[in-house]
Amino acid sequence: MIYETIVTTANSDGRPHIAPMGVRFEDGLAILAPFRPSTTLDNVIATRSAVINFTTDVRVFSGCVTGIARDWPTVPANAVPSVRLADTLAHTELRLADMSEDETRPVLRMECVYRETHAPFAGFNRAQAAVVEGAVLVSRLFMLPPEKVDSEIAYLRIAIDKTAGDAERTAWNWLLQAIDEYRARALSTSALGS
Template sequence: MIHEVIVTTVSEKNIVHIAPMGIQLIDDRVIISPFRPSQTLENITKNNLATINFIDDVRVFAGIVTKYKKDWELEDIKDKSVVPRLTLANTHYNVIAKEFKDDEKRPNIVCDISKKVIHKPFMGFNRAQFSVIEASVLVSRLRMLPIEKILQEIEYLKIGIKKTAGPRESQAWKWIEDKIQEFQKENMK
């Protein structure tokens, strides 16, 4: 099972990086699988640290893949051995990388969990949130998938938005639609 989360990591220059990732939870260990090359992979390789943000505010996924909003508020912590979490996270796990299963495309990084904190309750499933997550994956593959397939899937995902979105999901969906339009304009030149 893959859990769609936001992974925060820290670079050598102490800059926090925020990226949507699909992780696995197996026997109380976390497996992160960043593509090569990626900032997330580079950061974890340098310091073995990451924080997993389980979050139902899907604006973070859409904001990052569209690049329309990349800076999200982080917890203010002084401890350099911990990567800050997003203040919007429902739950966060601090993790330490223990095992690196290399792969030329997508290595698996097996991590121990050093701390788990629940901040906000789970409020049930929401179809619009699912739509935004799926659409964010499509946006992150704009250059890899045929545009017709993307537009067709977006039309279907829009149903969940129309029927069940709140303000956060509507904002995220606007970013998704604007990004796809921007991409189409650039590629029709």
């Protein structure tokens, strides 16, 4: 099972990096598999640490994927040389146990060394899930046909229309803006090639 989370890392100078990332848990370890090139990967190699943030603030997912908002407040981690989101439901601090090299997507096996819960989980919200799915679509615009994207967005919009709060609507609008901007760039690039 893959859990959609926000992974925070810091470089050796302490500069934070925030990235949405699917995480698996196997045999007591957290498994991260960032694609190369990756600031997350570089930071984990440099500091041997990372933090998984469990948040329902889908603006973080949308903001990071679209590039519209990337600077979310962070605070120092407790047990590893990294940071966590300042506003998150819970976080787990990780230390690198093992790395399997791969040219495209190395696998990082991370030992969980500290966990903390900061706020209760209020329950599942369909609009939040729709934003996370929309963020995945936006991250793959370069490889998906426009009809597939449009079809998925139309379906996901049902959950947004029925169950979204202000944060979810903001995150959703960032995704739609990113799709429009991607298509405008593609159209202008193809016009230049003509």
